[in-house]
Amino acid sequence: MNRPLLDLIKGYMKEARTFGIKLQLCLFTEPECSFYCRKYTRTYWGRRLWSDAEVKAASPSQRRFLENTDDIVSYEGFFSDPDVRQCCRLFLDEIIPELKDWDDLFSVELMNESGWAGPHAEPMNTFRWEITPDYIDWHREMTAHIKALAPDLPVCVSNPGVSVLGHDTVHWGREIKPDWFSLHNYPDICGARDWIDYAAVSDAAVMYTMSCLPAAMGEWEAIQLRHKDDETSRRLKTLLARDTAWMTLLSGAPGCVSWQAMGDGQYHMINGIFSSLSDRPLLPSPELTIDISKAQAALERMWEGGSDGCALPDEIWCPDRSATDKKHRFCVKAVSPEYEAILRAERLSLDHGTPISFSLCSGIPLETLSEADFEAVTPYIRRIDGYQRKAFSADGGRVKIVYLRYYLPYRIESHHYTLRDRRPAHVTIEPLADAGRIVVYDLDTSESFSMSGDETMDFGVTDHDFVVLMTEE
Numbered sequence: 001m002n003r004p005l006l007d008l009i010k011g012y013m014k015e016a017r018t019f020g021i022k023l024q025l026c027l028f029t030e031p032e033c034s035f036y037c038r039k040y041t042r043t044y045w046g047r048r049l050w051s052d053a054e055v056k057a058a059s060p061s062q063r064r065f066l067e068n069t070d071d072i073v074s075y076e077g078f079f080s081d082p083d084v085r086q087c088c089r090l091f092l093d094e095i096i097p098e099l100k101d102w103d104d105l106f107s108v109e110l111m112n113e114s115g116w117a118g119p120h121a122e123p124m125n126t127f128r129w130e131i132t133p134d135y136i137d138w139h140r141e142m143t144a145h146i147k148a149l150a151p152d153l154p155v156c157v158s159n160p161g162v163s164v165l166g167h168d169t170v171h172w173g174r175e176i177k178p179d180w181f182s183l184h185n186y187p188d189i190c191g192a193r194d195w196i197d198y199a200a201v202s203d204a205a206v207m208y209t210m211s212c213l214p215a216a217m218g219e220w221e222a223i224q225l226r227h228k229d230d231e232t233s234r235r236l237k238t239l240l241a242r243d244t245a246w247m248t249l250l251s252g253a254p255g256c257v258s259w260q261a262m263g264d265g266q267y268h269m270i271n272g273i274f275s276s277l278s279d280r281p282l283l284p285s286p287e288l289t290i291d292i293s294k295a296q297a298a299l300e301r302m303w304e305g306g307s308d309g310c311a312l313p314d315e316i317w318c319p320d321r322s323a324t325d326k327k328h329r330f331c332v333k334a335v336s337p338e339y340e341a342i343l344r345a346e347r348l349s350l351d352h353g354t355p356i357s358f359s360l361c362s363g364i365p366l367e368t369l370s371e372a373d374f375e376a377v378t379p380y381i382r383r384i385d386g387y388q389r390k391a392f393s394a395d396g397g398r399v400k401i402v403y404l405r406y407y408l409p410y411r412i413e414s415h416h417y418t419l420r421d422r423r424p425a426h427v428t429i430e431p432l433a434d435a436g437r438i439v440v441y442d443l444d445t446s447e448s449f450s451m452s453g454d455e456t457m458d459f460g461v462t463d464h465d466f467v468v469l470m471t472e473e
Helices: 003-017 039-049 052-057 060-067 075-080 082-099 129-149 169-176 198-210 231-249 267-275 293-304 330-334 337-352 371-375
Strands: 023-028 105-111 155-158 180-185 215-220 288-291 356-359 387-394 399-406 408-412 417-421 425-429 437-442 447-451 457-462 466-471
Touching (some): 023 082, 039 060, 052 060, 060 082, 075 082, 075 129, 105 129, 129 155, 129 169, 155 169, 169 198, 180 198, 198 215, 198 231, 198 337, 198 356, 198 417, 215 231, 231 267, 231 399, 267 466, 330 337, 337 356, 337 371, 425 466
Parallel strands (some): 105 155, 155 180, 180 215, 288 356
Antiparallel strands (some): 387 399, 399 466, 408 417, 437 447, 437 466
C-alpha cells in the first residue's frame, strides 16, 4: 500500500467533510498503468517506497515484482497471473481494514471503467472481449475478498463510458455481485439516435442495469460543450444536468454522479424535494413492468461471437475497429433490434408519462410492447403539448412525482447525438391521479405552488421545467 498517497487521500476527505461531501475511492489503477504492467509505475511509485528489509520480508509473489523491475506483465496478464492476483489480495488485506470505518467514504470502486484497455495500453482503447472470463473472475474474487474483510463497505464496478454497448452490465453485475453499478455513459459513443436525447439514453441504460442490481450514473458529460460558454451551450449543459439527475433518480437510481462537477447547480432542488420525503419508503412501484430477458440475453451473448465487419458508417467511432481478436460487438449492439427496442420503451414512457421498470423475469415482453400498453395506463398529469413526463410512483402509489420537460431535439451533428433544448409553450398542469397534497415546483425559478387534486394551475406561456409532487397519507 502506498502510505503517503493514502494519507493524502485522507486529507482530501477531511476537507470534503467540511462541505458535507462523502467520497468514493477507486482501489486499483487501470492495469496498463499499474505497478505490474508499467515499469515507471513500478520503480517510481512502488519499489522506492520499500526498504531493502521490507523487500526481503515480502511474500514470494511480491518479491517477484520488487526484485525484477523488467518482469512486466501484459494487460491480459493482470487479470490471470496468479502472482498479480495474490498481490492484489495482499493490498486489500492492508487497505480495507483502514477504510471500513471511514464515515467520509460512501463506497469503494474496484477500478475505473473495468474492461477497457485505455490510451496507455497497446493497442489502446479496446475492450479485449476475448478475456471476458478472466475479467469477470478477477472482479468477482476481489469483490468477495473485500466483502469478507468489510461486509458493510459498499463495493461498486464501473463500465467503459459506452452505456450498455460494451461489456453487458447485467452480465457483469450478476456474475461479480457488487453492491451497485456505477454507469459511465458519454453521448457520442452510446448508440445515440436522432429521436431520443442523450439523457434519455442514459436513463434507459440505468433501468436496464437495475433489472439486476442497484445502479446510478457515475460519469456523464457532453464533452464537446465543456469549454463553450455561449448562451446556447450554457443552456444545453444546464438542461442536460437537470434531465440526467431527475430522470435517473425517478427511475429508482440511488444517486447521480457527474464527471467534472457537471451538476451545474441542479442537485440543490433535487436534494430539497427528496429530503421532504425522508420518512417515505421510495422503492419504485411502476405502473408498467417490461420483461427484457430475451433482449438482455441476446446482448450478453454477443461477447462470445462478434461480426467480421463494422456495422457503423466510417464517420462514427467504433472501438472494435482495433479489436485484438478482429471481431465487432460494440457496433453490432448499437444497431441491434434489441437495443432499439429498449430505447423505444424509454421514449414511449416519456411521451405517455408512464412509470416503467425493466425486469428479467416478469412483465410485458419487450418484443410485443406497443403504444397501446402505455395508452392503457392513466397518466398522473394530463399531457401538455411539447412536454415529456418522466413519472415515478412509490410507497404503494402514495408518492407520485412527475418531471415535466419541454422536449426540442438539438442535434450535435459533428458527433452524431441529440441533446434536449426547449421553447415556450402554454403550460397548464392538471392532475389526473388521486392525491392528498400536490406541490408544483418551478425548476427555473425555484418557486413552489400548492394545489388540490381538483384544480388546474395555469403558468401561461413558458419554457420552464417543472416537478409535480403528489402525496397521500
